[in-house]
Amino acid sequence: INVWDPATEERIGQIADATAADIDKAVAAANSAQRSWRSVNYHRRAELLHEVSRQVMAARPLVAEMLTREMGKPYKESFDEVAWSASAIDYYAEIARHENGKVLGSAVDGQFHFTTKDPLGVVVIILPFNYPLCLLCWQAAAAIASGNAVIIKPSDLTTLTTLQFIAAFDSLPAGLVQVITGGGAVGKRLVEHSDTHMVAFTGGIETGRIVAE
Secondary structure (H helix, E strand, O other): OEEEOOOOOOEEEEOOOOOHHHHHHHHHHHHHHHHHHOOOOHHHHHHHHHHHHHHHHHOHHHHHHHHHHHHOOOHHHHHHHHHHHHHHHHHHHHHHHHOOEEEEOOOOOOOOEEEEOOOOOEEEEEOOOOOHHHHHHHHHHHHHHOOOEEEEEOOOOOHHHHHHHHHHHOOOOOOOEEEOOOOHHHHHHHHHOOOOOEEEEOOOHHHHHHHHO
């Protein structure tokens, strides 16, 4: 799929349109990684996510320029969005550290009441073009911090930027965070897949209704 610079109308790259086999391979890898990740304690998960946040900030000028060239928003907005993304990662790292369960005051004599929070498995994240990094981190950081794996389907208008951005997650286990590129058929297969367990979707109303169905 060709990628065009909206300011110059020049082709600046190409992205792959993933096949069904590509998607199945990614889902299998995500499930394998998640089975190990869910047993990692919350403190360690938080530490690793804070390292991701530091890498995001280190890559800020490059990623911001790529976002502006690929989707056209002013560089100042792109630069800010990278920082907002890092902030979201730090926020969810600490939420997960402190919100993994609670012991509750008993309402009945002789009983012990408590809650635990368990991960769902593999979370599919389908993103729009306008805030592709910030929305990615709001959703992915929360999912990862709570023990899930994520597979990201970016907009085809911001895929190159997303692929570069995800390099900041390299300190996490292989397969835990993946990007699958392509058109609507890719998102459809991820949503319908029997081995994905949750969908985070931001986009148009009609597509949202199809995802919900």
